[in-house]
Amino acid sequence: MAFEVNDGEHMLRVEASRLEVRPHDELFEVVIDGEKKIVSISRISPAHLSILLEGKSYNVEVERFGKKYQVTTRGEVYEFSVTDEREVVTTEKPQAGGRLVVTAPMPGLVVEIMCSDGKQVEAGQGVLVLEAMKMQNEIVAPVSGIITEIPVESGASVNLGDSLFVIES
């Protein structure tokens, strides 16, 4: 079974099948971009794999943030999407019309709303202020347009990804 692994710049085709379960590791046959490799994997903790490949020893940390896998090894950080190649790839549709939903980039407290519904704003203009971990962060309009919705109010707590405002351009 093959997967497409994409870090935004590179697309790799990875096929893995397990050869053997041993007391301290599992052996896999991995075909990556057509090349066959034997890989020993020992899972040290949920996020931490010890991998031996051609004698090299890698501590690889794999974490899932949303739908992406963030992989850290030897100080480098990669972010991958991993897709089953048999799945029909659903192309993400471009944003319908000029309506853009701006979401919270972090959990926090809305400490100030600087605009009101229906107001015209320029790209880069501050719309509201989100405070998290003692830092005030101005959330700006990403494009010029009209603010059509602000579903939050001053004093509200928001989570990562919650809608903050809608802008139509």
Add this chain to the structure above:
Amino acid sequence: MAFEVNDGEHMLRVEASRLEVRPHDELFEVVIDGEKKIVSISRISPAHLSILLEGKSYNVEVERFGKKYQVTTRGEVYEFSVTDEREVVTTEKPQAGGRLVVTAPMPGLVVEIMCSDGKQVEAGQGVLVLEAMKMQNEIVAPVSGIITEIPVESGASVNLGDSLFVIES
């Protein structure tokens, strides 16, 4: 519900009931030897409790070894048996006759058997040698008597608590 907690020297009667579940801890009412106390307990990890009692903060590590609870706090180590006081306490019968089963005090490798079945040994005399973590440990006869059974052989691996030999006195 009350328990009898015994460290070999002291017997304490402990009754605990939960008053409240809060986001970061639970509050218990504990009656210990007739005295009522309110205790906040936060379980940091399986073996690690953070306890607040009358302002004092205790990191208490509780581990179960066999039927005993080993508790470590502020450098002191206690070993308790904890018994439901409603349970009928089954008195342990004294060893029948003069038959004594000597078990392995640790996992290891039997590297030498110094006696054979039917041999008379003195208390303190070596019966076999168990090697663990590079140390050779002579397992001696705890009492004088006759070795009636040696269910292990040289080269065998044994686990903690496995029978090593039987002595009849």
Add this chain to the structure above:
Amino acid sequence: MNRISKILIANRGEIAVRIARACHETAITSVAVFSEADRSAKHVRYADEAYEIGPAPSVESYLVIDRIIETAVRSGCQAIHPGYGFLAENPALPAACAAEGLIFIGPDADSMALLGNKTEARKVMEKAGIPIIPGAMEPLKSEAEALVAAAEAGYPVLLKAAAGGGGKGVRVVHSEDELPSAFIRAGAEALSAFGNPDVFLEKYLIEPRHVEIQILADNYGNVIHLNERECSVQRRYQKLIEESPCCMLDEAMRERMGKAAITAVKASGYTNAGTVEFLVDSSGDFFFLEVNTRLQVEHPVTEMITGIDLVKEQIKIASGEKLGMGQEDISINGAAIECRISAEDPETFLPSVGYITELVEPAGPGVRVESGISADYDIPVYYDPLLAKVITWGKDRQEAIARMLRALDEYKIKGVKTTIPFHRRVLIDKGFSEGNYDTGIVTRIEHHRTNDFLEISAIAATIVAMNDENVDFVSDVKQDDRWKLSGRNYGGIRS
């Protein structure tokens, strides 16, 4: 001499643990305070005693002076250590301590108030003959006043909280039209962080080096300095990496700056541990920036090169002891460097709150970790994102940097994003490793990602993704041989 045997630590996180450790080593009973959000936090568990002082928001708990004083009195403490941040630079705390007969481990209220007011401090230093940065000598009363002062000093200018420190409430303003919004933001941040909205303005020096001098002053007029710290790796006026000694200082300049720092301390009647901050421009001239009237986040680098435990010295001074050493006893042994590990995205620096699923701290020769977190800990959104600090020591700067790179590779904090990858990028930067850098370094650092580990990382991601989705690896593997998703089964890959 007032023997101190019990101290309330009016703080949380790594610094509260740091202070409790000093107490532990000197047989002093430590008392922690905590908000409702912090019941299971490390500082609560570390202290000998712990008392809840209010709800999660710090204005209702860690910033409530009355509740802290009351807790100290009721629990029988003789002294309060404020750490850094929160109330550490609020003169109302030492004043309240004095009123209740408690010892405040820090300066008295008057010298703290004097130096805490950045505009007053500038006046005192100017009078004492210490060079200051051009700018307003009074807090700005209005946007209009700010516009006038900025025009006088000439853009770019810096807006700074008059009451604070540590980079909070600081904004750089490049032109007139940026000023109004920045003035409002800086004031709001200043109010939120220090309970005082006053902001002042000074000329913005372009890419200076930030060099500060650690001092110790007892109650009998004895003042010594413990050499410098170089803190030029900053972002948004927040220090990120600090080191000692500073590469650009020779013995003569070290002595000049040390003397200026001692003069500054004496001129303000300051006692206990403190830091005199300077900006050094490219020609080697230095200007007084401010005095931090408290223990600094970066105090460990000084401890590593001098062997002096600054927290213990603070307690000794507060209890009325004379300094046990003179300037001639202070030397520099090797080199030390500190990286601040924050729960922030290493690219965007946005806060990354969450649950710490896994924690492995670095260890081995020359590595010191000061941490306020533990595994299975939910980082509260209410407080500063600083999770921990790593400090490394080496016989020279090169060894300290090599050890830091090793330590960062060993450090695993999973569940949230941290600034660890950022630090790694700075440390391998040519300018940094040659010691040739200034406060502009962070904006200049480029990260050329190597693709050497792309394949191995893709393989790891694939295998974890297959596991997550319960994909059969081979068709002839029995159901119960599949990857276990939990438990500590020794056979097979554990998760």
Add this chain to the structure above:
Amino acid sequence: MNRISKILIANRGEIAVRIARACHETAITSVAVFSEADRSAKHVRYADEAYEIGPAPSVESYLVIDRIIETAVRSGCQAIHPGYGFLAENPALPAACAAEGLIFIGPDADSMALLGNKTEARKVMEKAGIPIIPGAMEPLKSEAEALVAAAEAGYPVLLKAAAGGGGKGVRVVHSEDELPSAFIRAGAEALSAFGNPDVFLEKYLIEPRHVEIQILADNYGNVIHLNERECSVQRRYQKLIEESPCCMLDEAMRERMGKAAITAVKASGYTNAGTVEFLVDSSGDFFFLEVNTRLQVEHPVTEMITGIDLVKEQIKIASGEKLGMGQEDISINGAAIECRISAEDPETFLPSVGYITELVEPAGPGVRVESGISADYDIPVYYDPLLAKVITWGKDRQEAIARMLRALDEYKIKGVKTTIPFHRRVLIDKGFSEGNYDTGIVTRIEHHRTNDFLEISAIAATIVAMNDENVDFVSDVKQDDRWKLSGRNYGGIRS
């Protein structure tokens, strides 16, 4: 000069990690080897490369010279570091290295063989004018010969592996009737640990102090000493706690012993890092004990007080560099102490093997941890029970001890029993804290357990026991509100 860029580490556990750390800091590629039991061990994960070399028993893996040499050659290493234990004192390894053109990071085979043979070493030292302990000058060929030699030296006597070190294969014999059994056991242990059953005998000094001198010797005749280590806290001739400096040594005696150590090294043509061990009797006379021809377990205490990284120095010497310092560059900065943390019952010292369910290592000022374990690690039964070492530094001995007590309180290794409670007892012992102790200290230490924490501990045990048995705490709590036995539910007590 042979630049070393890739090293095979022929060891496991904390020392293999220690060496890999030094490689990491000096841009040397580290190659680990491992037995089948060690695939997921820390040293395998830490190194840049790792190769399996055989089944779990060390005689089939870590002790197989051919396989180690072959792995070094195939993976392109220029050098092999043996660590301590296993092959570290087996002259066949440096000999095999020389035959294959590999650099052995340690002495050459000849001087190792000379010093490794304890009876030969005694002869060389006697000739060089260094005082030795009375006893047999040859290995014992039989029980009968042992009886004769013991009668000559006078009981009590000590039986010691001629080939080894580190307390393995050592037996004290108080009388004639104990000798036959002890002779067999010592020989068997010597064979098992070092592959050589030879045992020799010497007079047993009653409760001497064990003081050793760390030396560094390059290939050009330059030899320096790095001061002493006091290692008198021993049980079964295994060191448990080591410190530097030694309280009983004044400058004059330090110089005398240092010179004797340098003489010993020069007399035997020894190079690289090594340790000359002495026994010091109550009158202050010292006697040569042996030379450990390798890095010692306790090398970190010397690193802490001198600032010198001994592993890096070993590599430099092995690559043909001249010593970069002279005797005048070596000084003592503060005091350091080390506790060895073993998987042993702290009362009986029986091995405690098992699964490490939880691991929290100490940190903060002056604390260094060298560890070969991690959480969720199954300790193999095949190897030495040493899990980790804690080293603390203080500006003086008192501070180092206070920090060690703090560090031990912070250290949590759950799932197995460890020697941590034992170390705590030693450190609070009056004799130890006053520095007035000898090798008899362990048998004299008494532990008066305080009952101050009996109640809190009983409460904790009760609540965990109730949880284990799924007891309802109150009848009106709903089923799903009960204590959760797994998972990371944030509400409620997590387990």
